[in-house]
Amino acid sequence: MWDISIKYVASPSIALSRIKEYDGEKVTYWYREHPTDKKVWVTVSAFEFIRRMIQHIMSKQFRMIRHSGLYARNKVGKARKILTSFFENIKEMTREFEQMAKRVASLKWRERIKKSFGKDPLICPKCGDEMILYKIWHPRHGVIYSYLDHLLEDELIKDEKEQEKTAAIGQLSFSF
Secondary structure: OOOOOHHHHOOOOHHHHHHHOOOOOEEEEEOOOOOOEEEEEEEEEEEHHHHHHHOOOOOOOOOOOOOOOHHHHHHHHHHHHHHHHHHHHHHOOOOOOHHHHHHHOOOOOHHHHHHHHHOOEEEEOOOEEOOOOOOOOOOOOOEEHHHHHHHHHHHHHHHHHHHHHHHHHEEEEEEE
C-alpha cells in the first residue's frame, strides 16, 4: 500500500522562493495572511518548520478526493451525455416553438379567432352580415383601436405618397 500521499510530488507544500533563510537551526519564511492580504514574515526553529510542513502530508492509505459530483472522472462522461441530450432537446423544442410562433404570427387576429373558436368575430350572430369594427377599448389601456383613426392614417399615408410622387416629378429635368 501507500506509505504517504503523493500530493506534494508535483508541487511542494511551500515554494522554495518563500523560504528566505536557513542557518541550520532557524528557518525564515513568509506567507500571505488571508484577512489582511499582507505578507507576514516568520522565523521558527527547524523542528517547528518541519512540524508545520509534516501536517500537510496525508496519513497512510489516505485517499484524497480532488473532484466529486459531476466533476469526478467516472461521472464526467455520463454527465456530458445527459447534458448534451438535454440541450439537444431544448434546441428542438425552441425550433418547434419558433415555427409555431411564425405560423401564428402570419395569421391576422380575425383568422386566429376563426381558427381557434370556429366563428368569425366580425359576422353578426343574428343577421349574418359582416360588421365593421369601430373601436376596441381596454379598461386599463383605453382605446386600443379606432376605425376612424385607422381611416385617417390610411388617408395620410395616401397623401404622403402622392406628395412624394409630385415632388419626384417636379425634380425631373428634361434635356434635349
